[in-house]
Amino acid sequence: MVAGMVAGRLAVVTGAGSGIGRAACQVLSREGATVIAADKSYDSAVDTIKTHTALACGASDIGDHTAVELDVADQASVKNLVQTTLKHYKTRSTIVVNSAGITRDNWMLKLSDEDFDNVMDVNLKGTFLIMRAFAKIMSETQTPGSIINISSIVGKYGNLGQTNYSASKAGVVGMTQSAAQELGKFGIRVNAVLPGFIDTPIIKTVPDKVREAILKQVPLGRLGEATEVAELIAFLASDKSSFITGAAIDITGGY
Numbered sequence: 001m002v003a004g005m006v007a008g009r010l011a012v013v014t015g016a017g018s019g020i021g022r023a024a025c026q027v028l029s030r031e032g033a034t035v036i037a038a039d040k041s042y043d044s045a046v047d048t049i050k051t052h053t054a055l056a057c058g059a060s061d062i063g064d065h066t067a068v069e070l071d072v073a074d075q076a077s078v079k080n081l082v083q084t085t086l087k088h089y090k091t092r093s094t095i096v097v098n099s100a101g102i103t104r105d106n107w108m109l110k111l112s113d114e115d116f117d118n119v120m121d122v123n124l125k126g127t128f129l130i131m132r133a134f135a136k137i138m139s140e141t142q143t144p145g146s147i148i149n150i151s152s153i154v155g156k157y158g159n160l161g162q163t164n165y166s167a168s169k170a171g172v173v174g175m176t177q178s179a180a181q182e183l184g185k186f187g188i189r190v191n192a193v194l195p196g197f198i199d200t201p202i203i204k205t206v207p208d209k210v211r212e213a214i215l216k217q218v219p220l221g222r223l224g225e226a227t228e229v230a231e232l233i234a235f236l237a238s239d240k241s242s243f244i245t246g247a248a249i250d251i252t253g254g255y
């Protein structure tokens, strides 16, 4: 029997092929969860399971963890994830981490409808589709659970070149709070995490000058690590946070 904060639970993680999602798989598996790593890139999700999760567990094989190809913005793909989850595991999902996300940055005056819609489709509607699908299963089967949605500090304060992204992330907070109010009666907690600037591939497009300017505004004087966000996710997934729901928690180094 594996010990840990979330021992014996099933964790579905989107955007699991990279960055914060991958780190969440690592920490949740370290804490005893069986992980379903879902990502647009199947190969990246497999890599998370093989290279990160299993090793992080200290296991000699990849255990029961599974990789699934998923486009969170596509209803059929979300349905496939739900079916795979139910087929592979007799147990029900009790942890859902919505980490899939994209940026399509541009000045608002130059931002295309397409780049606005794509960001909303993945970051906001994708989070909704996953939340609705798994909350339905959890409520119908009376399985308590914890849903963690990755928003962004930019959703609270805005950012140059990110009208689309900040709108999507502010939407995630509102949606989280509403879902928490609806799902509390089923024993399902829903919380949002608002990272500041975390060292993952998504910020590789930020020019060095902008990065330096940002760092000057971070009291801790550095970018965050994906694993630091993952530790917060694991806390919210576990019973240690049993009275926390509808919360939006900053993790920014003070930014």
Ligand code: NAP
Residues within 6 Å of the ligand: 014, 015, 016, 017, 018, 019, 020, 021, 038, 039, 040, 041, 044, 070, 071, 072, 073, 098, 099, 100, 101, 102, 122, 126, 150, 151, 152, 153, 194, 195, 196, 197, 198, 199, 200, 201, 202, 203
């Ligand atoms: P990341 O390293 O780029 O990871 C995001 C993952 O989501 C990638 O593997 C990406 O796949 C996947 N993805 C993109 N579109 C998808 C879709 N439609 N369906 C399924 N998976 C999809 O970025 P990250 O930093 O870990 O970001 C994770 C979350 O944290 C995002 O929601 C992001 O907005 C949020 N966040 C990040 C920061 C930061 O500073 N890093 C700050 C605040 C909030 P591809 O690579 O194939 O596109």
